[in-house]
Amino acid sequence: MVETSGWVELTKANPDHSAWYVERFRKMAAAGDDLAGEARLLDAMAPRAGRILDAGCGPGRVGAILAGLGHEIVGVDVDPVLIAAARDDHPGPTWLVGDLAELDLASHGIAEGFDVIVCAGNVMTFLAPSTRRQVLGRLRAHLGEGGRVVTGFGAGRGYEFDEFFADAHAAGLAVELSFGTWDLRPLTAQSDFLVAVFGHS
Numbered sequence: 001m002v003e004t005s006g007w008v009e010l011t012k013a014n015p016d017h018s019a020w021y022v023e024r025f026r027k028m029a030a031a032g033d034d035l036a037g038e039a040r041l042l043d044a045m046a047p048r049a050g051r052i053l054d055a056g057c058g059p060g061r062v063g064a065i066l067a068g069l070g071h072e073i074v075g076v077d078v079d080p081v082l083i084a085a086a087r088d089d090h091p092g093p094t095w096l097v098g099d100l101a102e103l104d105l106a107s108h109g110i111a112e113g114f115d116v117i118v119c120a121g122n123v124m125t126f127l128a129p130s131t132r133r134q135v136l137g138r139l140r141a142h143l144g145e146g147g148r149v150v151t152g153f154g155a156g157r158g159y160e161f162d163e164f165f166a167d168a169h170a171a172g173l174a175v176e177l178s179f180g181t182w183d184l185r186p187l188t189a190q191s192d193f194l195v196a197v198f199g200h201s
Contacts, residue, residue: 002101008078012124018081020057026089029061037182038063040122042150045197046071050115055100055139056123060086060093067093069076076103101131103138113144118151118193120182124164125157132159136171140200149173149198150181161194173198 011017029035039062046052050071054063057075059082069072073093077083078100086095096108100123105111117139127135139149153159165175176199180191187194 002099002132002134005099005126005128005131006133007126011079011081018079022082022085022174024163025059025061032161035061036065038062038118038152039069041182041184041195042066042116042118043069043071044179045148045150046116051112051144053105053114053117053139053142054093055103055117055119056121056126057086057095058121060090060095061195062118062120063093063095064090074105074114076100076105077119100127100135100138103135103142103199113147115144115147117142117147119149120152122153122157124151124153125159127159129159132164133171134165136173137169140172143200147199148176150195150199152193152195155192155194165196168196168198169201172201174201 021193042052043066047068052066052071053075054073056077057063057077059077063073063075075086075093075095076098078098080097083095119139125175143149168175175196177197178187179195180187180193182195
């Protein structure tokens with residue numbers, strides 16, 4: 001049994017948090033807010049009808065947009081409330097409840113590797129520190145040949161960028177590109193956000 005994530009601890013402390021989170025994004029979508037920034041970058045990186053794993057998919061915001069663009073999507077999240085919302089709001093992709101530290105999609109009959117694995121929405125900062133390298137290793141294990149892992153998270157959330165890069169290296173991932181935003185602004189010493197692209201080391 002692995003250490004539970006910060007998200008699990010948050011929802012234990014506040015059982016209404018997940019439902020609030022789902023409604024927050026439903027309201028943003030209904031208001032016409034731009035929720036597709038990550039998906040635009042990922043679509044450009046993936047082959048047409050590519051296989052994409054949305055790791056820490058939440059209620060399916062990113063994966064659903066990519067599915068609408070013709071990609072084959074599998075989404076995994078530890079929170080069953082968020083997965084239920086993804087299934088209700090975005091039928092079509094495969095949405096699964098699971099802990100990323102124990103990710104084993106072959107046990108669900110999904111053996112083929114992915115062209116792109118995305119971990120957006122500050123998912124990395126919610127991981128229990130003891131599982132960070134384990135999660136990155138599980139993501140790497142699910143990459144197909146030539147596949148890439150794309151992560152994005154903010155500064156000041158308890159996971160320093162340098163520490164993250166060291167964990168990724170230890171997990172067998174090689175950094176290919178890094179940016180300060182999902183629309184590819186440069187990463188600088190003043191950046192308060194990181195988008196990193198990794199391949200097999």
